Amino acid sequence: MSVSSPDVVQKLLVRYERLIEISQQLNSTLDLTSLLKQIVSAATELTDSEASSILLLDDISGELRFELASNMAPSETDNIIVPLEGSIAGWVVTHGEARVIQDTSREPSFFKTVDEQLEFRTRNLLAVPLKARSKVVGALEAVNKVAGERFNSDDIKTLTILAGQAAIAIENAKLFQQSDFMSEMVHELRTPLLALKTSTTLLLRSDLPGHRSSEIITTMQGETERLIQLTNEYLDLARFESGRAKLDIRPFELSRLLHECIEIVQPQAAEHDITFLKDAREVEVAGDRGKIKQVILNLLTNAIKYNRDNGQVALRTELVDESDLQMVEIAVEDTGYGISKENQRSMFQKFFRGSDTANFTTGTGLGLVIAKHIIEGHGGLIWLDSEVGLGTTFFLTLPLANPEIRPLTAL
Ligand SMILES: Nc1ncnc2c1ncn2[C@@H]1O[C@H](COP(=O)(O)OP(=O)(O)OP(=O)(O)O)[C@@H](O)[C@H]1O
Ligand SMILES: [Mg+2]
Structure with a gap:
């Protein structure tokens, strides 16, 4: 271990106290959007950087996408897919290890498209994997250390600890979102399904008058239509929520x-x-x-x-x-x-x-x-x-x- 001055030690202690505070906040948030906001602002603060961003792997397509960045409006991050090969975040996600680039202009694998689109200049960059239960789900990046400094080993440690807490909180929020939506969806499906079940039982009765059977069939037609509409709308919504819907x-x-x-x-x-x-x-x-x-x-x-x-x-x-x-x-x-x-x-x-x-x-x-x-x-x-x-x-x-x-x- 290197010998640090009392000033540096004091600064580190303050930083770790803040890290504990932030981790507790993250654990109590189940709303994904506000959680992501908290994570990027914490990453910027704890590493003394100009900006931070979160990239997540899409569960279905496997693509790596910008989810939120402190220096971009959500509409700007929406359409940016970052290649797994030929980008620092992609490298971090595939290798599951942290990476520091002290000078992006000398780094051939730096993905320039984002800077070009945003007219932003990334001088240096620290990226760490977001690992939840040993599975990499994305990357957390801190960009441009302030006052012309370089990212150091303490920054790497701090951001890695934050990313570990953040990844678990993100997974929990996603699971919560899914289970919430699923239970409401199942509840909605039950009503037309029960109506269909009752209708078929009635139709099978031998003492059913003829005019009743056509009424029941009309009900069944209506309930089937509802089921189709419900499933179509559900799929539409799932596509929009996962960012897979393309206009x-x-x-x-x-x-x-x-x-x-x-x-x-x-x-x-x-x-x-x-x-x-x-x-x-x-x-x-x-x-x-x-x-x-x-x-x-x-x-x-x-x-x-x-x-x-x-x-x-x-x-x-x-x-x-x-x-x-x-x-x-x-x-x-x-x-x-x-x-x-x-x-x-x-x-x-x-x-x-x-x-x-x-x-x-x-x-x-x-x-x-x-x-x-x-x-x-x-x-x-x-x-x-x-x-x-x-x-x-x-x-x-x-x-x-x-x-x-x-x-x-x-x-
Ligand atoms: N023009 C309106 N006047 C009064 N209430 C409305 C109006 N539009 C929507 N609502 C209310 O908002 C609710 C949600 O509307 P929404 O269009 O999302 O769903 P829906 O019409 O119930 O079902 P669907 O998904 O088939 O459109 C409706 O159930 C109704 O209570
Ligand atoms: Mg409607």
Whole structure:
């Protein structure tokens, strides 16, 4: 062991005390997003670096992806896949060992793409594996030691200890997320399955009158549809949550799509004498047409399902400025029962269904969660405004295909 000055020893003691404190915090967090935030800020603090990042191996594809970085917005980290060969993080993950690069400009295996994309300069780098129960699940990186210093052996030790605690906390949060979602999902599947089971038992009875059997078959058809919708929505959501869902972004004309959506839901609206008002002019949007259609259809179906007989649904578009970017805002307005302030907060949560509405309509409570993933995946926003007794308006924004040549006026 090298002999250290009292100052250095004192600094190390403070650091280890902080490490213990942070480890305790990590162990008590089960929400993955806030956990990752805590880990990167701890890594930056404990190693005196400019920035830190977490990369995780995707369970299914095996790809190594940036999960969170203190110097990048989440939208910037989303699409960066880091190669397992030809990157420091890849080396750390495949070898399960720490690695320090004191000068990235002299290191051929440094993966430059991230710096180039972010216009950031990584001078030096310390990367350690995230190991949970002897399995490597990703890497934790600290970038640019402050004041022009070099990463030393104490930094390696500290970051390795932090990574060990972080990896276990990440695995626990993931397991918690899965079990939570799975139990809710199984619960949702049980209702249509039980209805199907009861129906088949009834159908087998020899004393069943003929007209009853066709009624039962209609019920079975409805429940089967529900099961299909539920499993499709579940798969959609699982793809979005694991980052495997890819958007196929191309320019398309929005008002034609809105028209198509109204045509589809028209028969459902007619059953309740609900009329439509459409006020949308032609505008080219950059987006995944199929996925946006899914969002609009869900908003329109909701506006019909949660409306009153003889009600109205209005669909409007407008050009707006959103943090210096020109976007199109779509509004879906209904004359339904509205949503209480308390329910408004839960609107984009998985399986949430308003207790007042859940009794008289069918639905999975996943539609809006998926809509949020899709719209945010396009760099847009989705929100609502509602007045109990009057109605609800859902708003969403999408990027224009040619923002610079559009005049900034209402459509
Ligand atoms: N326009 C609306 N007016 C009143 N309540 C609404 C409206 N839109 C949604 N809600 C409430 O929000 C809940 C969640 O909506 P969401 O679209 O996510 O699920 P769902 O319609 O129940 O099922 P599905 O997954 O089939 O769309 C609904 O169950 C309903 O209680
Ligand atoms: Mg819905």
